[in-house]
Amino acid sequence: MTNLDSYTLFRGHPSGAGICQPGQATSPLPCRNRILKALPSDALAQLQFSLEPVPLKRRQVLHERNVPLSHAYFIEDGAASLLARVEGQGFLEVGLLGCSDFVGLPLVLGTGRTPHRCIMQMEGSAFRITADDLHHAVGAIPALREILVGYMQATMIEMAQLAVCNSYHTLKQRLARCLLVIHDRMPGDKIPLTHQVLSRTLGVRRAGVTTAMGRMEEAGLLHRGRGQVMIADRAGIEAAACECYRTIRSEYQRFACTVEQDPQTGREHGHAAMFLAS
Numbered sequence: 001m002t003n004l005d006s007y008t009l010f011r012g013h014p015s016g017a018g019i020c021q022p023g024q025a026t027s028p029l030p031c032r033n034r035i036l037k038a039l040p041s042d043a044l045a046q047l048q049f050s051l052e053p054v055p056l057k058r059r060q061v062l063h064e065r066n067v068p069l070s071h072a073y074f075i076e077d078g079a080a081s082l083l084a085r086v087e088g089q090g091f092l093e094v095g096l097l098g099c100s101d102f103v104g105l106p107l108v109l110g111t112g113r114t115p116h117r118c119i120m121q122m123e124g125s126a127f128r129i130t131a132d133d134l135h136h137a138v139g140a141i142p143a144l145r146e147i148l149v150g151y152m153q154a155t156m157i158e159m160a161q162l163a164v165c166n167s168y169h170t171l172k173q174r175l176a177r178c179l180l181v182i183h184d185r186m187p188g189d190k191i192p193l194t195h196q197v198l199s200r201t202l203g204v205r206r207a208g209v210t211t212a213m214g215r216m217e218e219a220g221l222l223h224r225g226r227g228q229v230m231i232a233d234r235a236g237i238e239a240a241a242c243e244c245y246r247t248i249r250s251e252y253q254r255f256a257c258t259v260e261q262d263p264q265t266g267r268e269h270g271h272a273a274m275f276l277a278s
């Protein structure tokens with residue numbers, strides 16, 4: 001059954017939209033987003049009536065800078081870029097988000113807006129929830145609040161660690177760290193990345209990224225394709241990365257309580273709020 005099929009069933013429930021009451025009968029929500037998957041089944045059952053599965057086109061804006069967010073998104077497929085505006089430079093990537101991620105933290109914080117723009121880099125899908133429904137859900141479902149606060153802390157620590165990384169570590173180490181963090185957010189080994197996006201994310205010239213990527217390809221760590229990077233030797237990339245990757249990963253794994261194996265990739269993922277490959 002597809003997510004859209006499931007949505008039809010949920011919306012067909014006599015209670016309609018809104019937060020389901022504890023104990024109300026529901027079918028389990030088929031989802032890939034690892035935050036939703038990490039929720040206890042009763043918490044997910046409460047939340048699922050407020051979730052609307054939506055397709056996301058490439059270049060679709062999920063939220064505009066300094067404009068109140070109307071919805072939050074639990075990303076199921078595809079990749080979204082978080083962009084910061086820099087005078088004279090246009091928009092620069094400050095994050096790439098995938099099926100491990102939640103778009104809408106300003107709504108959890110109560111500020112409701114951000115100076116960053118979020119757009120889809122690669123088409124996909126998500127479960128979205130209105131700002132009002134999320135506000136009520138965070139108040140009514142303690143497990144959702146706990147997981148989103150934990151996710152928020154992990155993203156804050158990741159941002160701080162990136163400041164350290166950009167000051168002290170080599171381009172090769174930073175590139176490896178960047179590839180691993182993004183790989184952890186994608187369901188497979190193909191990452192939708194261009195050299196231009198990487199150069200903006202790392203804040204270096206595109207030629208430098210091309211040279212560093214070429215050396216990694218020669219070493220058999222990855223393969224470059226049109227608009228994408230194929231991870232070939234994850235262990236080798238981990239060996240090339242700086243300590244920042246391990247620090248970032250451990251923050252996300254803090255919420256993991258069980259480990260499951262992805263049947264397609266063989267990679268293991270923490271099951272409770274987690275997010276990163278182990």
Ligand SMILES: [Zn+2]
Nearest residue numbers: 165169242244
């Ligand atoms: Zn580093």
